[in-house]
Amino acid sequence: MSHDLESPYAEGVPDWDALYRARGDEVGATRPIFTGDVFTGVQLPGSTGKTKARSVVVLQHPCSMRTNGVDLAWQVLVAEVANRKELDEHGWVGGNFNLMPLPDVRPEVTSQSRHQAANFDNLYTVAPDALTSRVASLSPFGVNLLLQRWVHYSSRVVVPTHTFHEQTVAFYEEADLIEEWCDETSGDDLRAETQACLDWLRADRDGTTYQELLKNPQSHSMIRRTMRQAQKNGTRVEND
Template sequence: MVLDHPCSLRTDGVNLMPRLTVAEVRHRQPGKWEGCYNRFFLPAPFPGAEGPKQPSAAFFDACYHVSPEQLEAGTRQACLSDFGLNLLLQRRVHHFSRVVVPTFEFQNANGGVYDEADLVEEWCLDREEDGLKPLEAAAECVAWLREEEDGVKRQVLLRDPQRRSTVRRQMRSYLRELRKGTS
């Protein structure tokens, strides 16, 4: 499981960092959270888990650094929701400090980043249908997000929860126009 924050994964918004932090995921015995500071229990159903009797966890004391090539050679098994990401961050902070930060605080701090990651993924999937490679599509999306809209970069607008849906609508409209131009 990748543990790095979405902003920490990429050097320039497009290319992956040379070293990425991952945690080993393995099956664990059913039990309580109490005292399990070294792990993040994965929500069911996690791929590879055989129902609720085979719960899995990412172990913070079994972390490794991998290269982008190693990560890209694998297959994504699952993607956490915003709440799942917030729980992961909460557990990591708790693991390192024994401080419990409410998950909504992580959402307040990272909501725009989560939306940006979703927009880039949506853009890449859409543009892949037009024949673009993922890195080309990601670079195209990041360039579009960094363009100014009324004097403010769209990327900055994503920090404001009230503006996120507007940026998403603009993106979808722009992608439709791109598609019309290539067909």
């Protein structure tokens, strides 16, 4: 079934940009930590026991890494990321099953670190306060490819990326909304603003919530428009 693995190639041409939502200076500090986020400078031991600064990618689902929607669990599952030359299409779909390639993850550099890959053989659980220097966030397609390769390596089952998308799209949109909310408020307390956005999303509205409606992509533009209007009007949960 390995031939069913997907890749960022289309008609033999790679589209590395399709893997990423943001890289380098594009990465927003207000965005909640999400599956596929890449961090640098994490002090971790290697196979010889030597501890050094390493790069990692978050593997956990956003729900499983948070107990209340805001605070991260005391440990988060990550995989080590290291330099790795970019792969051709066959290298994506027909091999390297223990890797999630991250080509052009550091487009601003010309050294070997421009192209990297996550290694599912090098797993760690890390404390949230170690995840401070985020250098990339994956796009929905990138997140789904990561999950596809991780699940395939763990089970030898190929799950289509569109199936992952059906399960992750609501959480990805929620992260987008929280980031926009926090950017707009520009408050000093990021946790408080994140909680305020979640309270707004979770507020009861005739037996449902905007958070529940996020499961339907057709509702996304309406919710985003309503949120922007609520912020413009200074509306919070208590008088929404």
